[in-house]
Amino acid sequence: MQFDNRSRRSKMLRDINATRANNQSFPSSGVGNLCMYDFAPIEEITLREFEEIAEQRLKALRKIEELKLRHEKGMFDEYKASMAKELNPIFKPCTLHQINNEELRKRIRRDDVIGHFALRLAFCRSPEDTKWFVTHEIELFRHRYMNETRAAILNFVTENKFDGGMINSDEREEHLKEFADSFGCSLEKVRLADIWAMDACDALELARKRKVFLSEGKAYLEYDSLITIIVQRLRANMYATMARANQYRGVIEEQDRLFPRLDRLTKGGCGGKDFNAAEGQSISRHQIDSASAQFFPLCMSGIQSHLRKNHHLKHGARRQYGLFLKAIGLSLEEALAFFREEFTHKMDSDKFEKQYAYNIRHMYGKEGKRQEYSAFSCASIILNNPPGPEDCHGCPYKHSSEERLRAALKAAKIKSEHIDEMVALSKINQFDKACTLHWEVSRGQEKGPLSTLITHPNQYYELAKEAAGGGPKVEVKTEVKMEISTQ
Template sequence: MNVTPTRVVRRLGLKRDHKIEIDPLLLDQEAQNLSIYDKPPTEVISLQEFEEFGRIRLKALRKLENLREKYNRGSNEFTEAFRKEVGSILPLFARKHTAENAARERRIDRISHFVLRMAFCSSAEQSRWFLQQEVDLFRLRFALETPESAMQFLRVNEFDLEAISPGEKRELASKLAAASNITEDKIEKTNFWRVKFVRALEAVRSRRVLVQGGYAYVTFNELANVVAMRLRMQISKAMAKEAMALGMLDEGERLIPLLRLMTKESTIAHSGPKNANEITPDQVDELAKTSFPPCMRQIHLRLRADHHLRHFARRQYGLFLKTAGMSLESSLAFFRHEFTKKIEPDKFNKEYAYNVRHMYGKEGGRREGQGMDCRQIVLGNAPAAQDCHGCPFKHCEPEHLAQKLEAMGLNKDDTKKAVTLAKMSQYDKACAKFFEAQHKMPEGALGQAITHPNKYFELSRQIIEGKRSRTGIETKVVELETKNGVKSEEHDDFGEEMEF
């Protein structure tokens, strides 16, 4: 490969002046489809390859993340979609490469991993995202490898595994069957390996393996988790060191801008709008200040403060965002970004992602949910002490309500009028009063009560975008059109005010 000396990246180990000798074992590792990426490449590559390989892998990781959100992990649909969509980007990942291009695909795999490791090591949040994608990717790739290839990989990388003998297997048959959820008649045909239990903590925690004498007895399916645990620790430690080394690297005009551009484009590509009316995660803070009704604004503020929402708040807020125009992908990205400031991404995927997908009709009965109207919110489950859902005009004591409204920008006079209406159970008129004050409209200019949080949002956007006048909005009922074509209108029995 001929390259101009002044336009190359010397090595991905970050140190320019330190030569790394080729370890004979590394040659064997490079002959494997899988890698634990413990040794950075030492060859000379061009900046063009550096950038190209990094972008290819980044595209594959984003595609994998999207597939996890669309399909149940471990399902046949998920595996087939992975093979088709991710395999089209990097054939090695889905074992769709040929013998002739195997060496090239393995080279791209190793170089691209280290490129992105450098790109995503600068912040804890970026590191967590990259680490989770790489571990999930490895599990999938390991499962797609043939048993012979997988065992060769384990031997080359010196994993401390010991296959148990047929005699020992017969002695432990009943215990192995009970722990692994395998019938005893199938134990004879199932291979088991003995590993130190600290290297199989995920399986031990889930009680999927037999633990005896300090060892865990794992099947082939569990070996992926054993290797993934070592991979996670390896990458995590390496990225911490690389974050420090990157600051001392004299590449401020060449390499560093490339790395930063990759992470920036990753964020934009993940959260960018697919159409002009879509709400993206990066827009929510500003929209909450200018156009969210008090009920949704209080939930948003609690989410940003606590990085968590309880069930009823998640549902009330999630359906509001969906009806306002947030896509499933953006909604998952938005809630994952906040929740994973306190919990691990795996925990979010297992305990919360399902609920988000359910609201969009991708789980359960597959019926799409719509934003709750004010009647549903007011008459629904009342918030407990630790909750933030519900309607502030209904569920807050007058003194607390006044404090909230003033904190949201209302002056004392407007706050007093809104609180008075709330005391009279005219919650829709109190919300309309807040709307007028927030948008600096004359009193009574709105000309209608607020009966739906998404109606509030739509009217607000129309005023801010100049599509409606601040001095007097038509009094006719405004229909809310969701992206699914479902309309929500004011109920005829509301009349001048909403009766509760």
């Protein structure tokens, strides 16, 4: 084990030295607003600044998640407009092309790279966190790409050594028919289009979608398809370097100073955070009704009421609710007893054991593939497995009729003016804002607004417990010198 750490540490030092030797601090700092993040920054920075820059970027990624939730497929124009209106003002790199002051531009580029690598380090520890980070970084990149001029994009492609370029008119005429067939357009359109020849290895995703013409190791594609190639490389690069950064974490001697800060960044309810019962956190089946009334979001308190009333839950609700209860600390034994007590109002225990107990043990990783399952995030509840007419799972702000949503909020003793506000928010797909408002008004306005949006039912629960006095203490910031490299 020690040998393993030593070899990893020396490999890490070799990588850092190679980066230094290349003098690659911010290589993609040309005229454009885009960056491939091929090299980690190597300058010295205080922990406080590191944390502030990372928080700023995380805020932007959370905003993107919020906007994606608000705009379903097919609402691309609205999504694009909201990104410009709500993301640009809180994240300076998105407006870099509007800034003329060269010093300021340099500073923004530097923070862009530092923020990106700080979050790579924070989000590299679990596949779920990594996936969440990569997905939203790619979305951020696409947004910035769309605001770039064609000249800046062409410069970016050259600067980042993508092997390819625009073909000339003779070459175009030679393959005119093949291009029209591959791109699914007319010969006339091909004659007017900019066509690029790239290394076929860079265009695998487009080849899979049959959107390119392949010949002699080259992939021919339309200018509009360039983004797919760039994003494919960026995504692969992020996954590979984050896997490596995760290996290095064990040998970085920053357990006391840096790691608690990185841990804090991944808390606070991003879609990729796994909620698991913290050590010592437990709840018994007898406490569930009281916890539901005080600390559960509307989706979970609704399922609890349905269970008490009907003594049964269908598959979707059993899974959504069962994993939520597991993540707030309900043990397997208590979960089995809890569901058995309710279900056996309507069936004998033999039937419960045969049809339902396996399912509960499976959620706790004791059957089947013996896999640990995480509680569902709001994004997953909203986007996957929508409830049918007989189901009680899902997100009430997204899936319930206005009448049922009003009734549920009234039963939760929410004032009518707040109900109106939450219904209005849910009508414009701002489910997270509606849920956050529910959290706020349920705790009394004197507690002040919540500083984050609710994006996970277990985040709602943990913040509600914390507000009631049962949460973790806030750590005081200190300032020390550090050097970062996550490559």
